[in-house]
Amino acid sequence: MSAPGKWPRILRRRPWENAATALIGVGAVMLMQPFSLELYGWSFAVILAGTAAFLVVSHFPE
Amino acid sequence: MTHTSSLHALARRAGAATPPAFAARVRGLSDRAVAWLFITPTIVLLLAINVFPLIWTIRLSFTNYRANRPNAPLRWVGLENYTSILSDPDVWHAMQTTAHFVVWSIALQVLLGFGLALLINRQFRGHGFWTTVILLPMMLSPAVVGNFWTFLFQPQTGLFNTIVAVLAGRDPSSFQMIGDVALAPWAIVLVDTWMWTPYVMLICLAGLRSIPDDLYEAAEVDRAGPWRRFWSITLPMVLPFLMLAVLFRGIENFKMFDMVNLLTSGGPGSTTEVASITLKREAFEKWRTGYSSAFAVILFVTVFGLANIYVKVLNGVKQR
Numbered sequence: 001m002s003a004p005g006k007w008p009r010i011l012r013r014r015p016w017e018n019a020a021t022a023l024i025g026v027g028a029v030m031l032m033q034p035f036s037l038e039l040y041g042w043s044f045a046v047i048l049a050g051t052a053a054f055l056v057v058s059h060f061p062e
Numbered sequence: 063m064t065h066t067s068s069l070h071a072l073a074r075r076a077g078a079a080t081p082p083a084f085a086a087r088v089r090g091l092s093d094r095a096v097a098w099l100f101i102t103p104t105i106v107l108l109l110a111i112n113v114f115p116l117i118w119t120i121r122l123s124f125t126n127y128r129a130n131r132p133n134a135p136l137r138w139v140g141l142e143n144y145t146s147i148l149s150d151p152d153v154w155h156a157m158q159t160t161a162h163f164v165v166w167s168i169a170l171q172v173l174l175g176f177g178l179a180l181l182i183n184r185q186f187r188g189h190g191f192w193t194t195v196i197l198l199p200m201m202l203s204p205a206v207v208g209n210f211w212t213f214l215f216q217p218q219t220g221l222f223n224t225i226v227a228v229l230a231g232r233d234p235s236s237f238q239m240i241g242d243v244a245l246a247p248w249a250i251v252l253v254d255t256w257m258w259t260p261y262v263m264l265i266c267l268a269g270l271r272s273i274p275d276d277l278y279e280a281a282e283v284d285r286a287g288p289w290r291r292f293w294s295i296t297l298p299m300v301l302p303f304l305m306l307a308v309l310f311r312g313i314e315n316f317k318m319f320d321m322v323n324l325l326t327s328g329g330p331g332s333t334t335e336v337a338s339i340t341l342k343r344e345a346f347e348k349w350r351t352g353y354s355s356a357f358a359v360i361l362f363v364t365v366f367g368l369a370n371i372y373v374k375v376l377n378g379v380k381q382r
Binding site for chain 1: 144148149151154157158160161164360363364366367368370371374
């Protein structure tokens with residue numbers, strides 16, 4: 001990982017971490033909602049993407 | 063001086079008691095190496111008990127393995143187990159049952175726990191006694207709680223049915239909390255709320271105790287009423303702690319097994335079959351080990367994702 005000074009401003013940790021957290025939350029809701037079987041079918045992919053993204057972006061500098 | 067000389071004497075005695083061969087071996091090691099020497103058994107144990115089974119489960123989730131037929135040929139099925147779980151209406155139903163349990167138990171626990179914390183935060187006669195009484199359910203084992211609530215819910219002799227019957231003016235055997243399709247999901251919510259409300263209360267109490275008195279004094283100077291003080295000071299200051307309690311209870315209830323299994327075993331029918339009970343049935347009643355491994359991986363990733371959010375909120379609370 002490059003030094004925080006050279007790190008692109010757009011890749012700051014906070015907003016990306018929030019986005020990954022939102023993705024996990026949306027995935028958890030999709031997993032347990034009673035409205036659409038199709039949404040349920042995609043839920044695991046969304047949670048997995050959110051969790052993987054969280055693991056990556058939590059290493060970004062502040 | 064005397065203290066230093068006694069320490070030296072103690073070190074000499076310890077040195078004399080150490081076997082020479084071992085002492086010679088350890089003397090050449092760096093601090094880092096000695097630290098590794100102490101940590102290694104724990105790491106090996108963690109790898110053997112946690113990490114290896116996890117990797118093995120992920121591997122099995124891509125196969126048709128059945129634990130009751132260990133000698134049958136193992137076939138690689140790719141993502142088939144995952145796609146069949148994520149298109150199975152029965153598993154979807156189990157997820158909805160889990161959601162009902164998680165949402166209602168957390169909502170009740172937060173309301174009651176926060177209310178109790180506001181009461182306990184005031185100084186009154188018998189404060190310590192009532193705090194201990196309120197905390198008692200949390201200290202019991204879920205297995206014990208599941209068993210004794212089964213007795214309390216007995217239609218004819220159960221204490222719960224008797225009390226409700228007296229209050230509602232009905233016959234105690236006119237309703238069954240565990241045997242009724244409409245009431246059983248609420249029975250598990252009720253028992254979980256009874257057991258875990260004290261935990262939420264404790265966390266809220268920690269939040270209430272962390273609010274500086276200056277804020278309330280300043281609000282009084284500004285002539286803010288009790289409601290205004292609650293909405294503008296108490297609730298915003300306790301909110302991160304409440305979030306912590308909600309996430310922790312959410313994760314715990316999402317994977318709840320023991321209490322539900324003892325109370326209803328998922329019945330009547332599949333009315334209270336939460337995700338972990340479905341997993342147990344697939345793994346140890348239908349012996350679909352590969353399929354249930356895939357289901358376990360789905361639940362694990364979900365809990366892992368939620369745990370990440372929990373740690374993030376926890377760090378936020380720590381930085382306050």
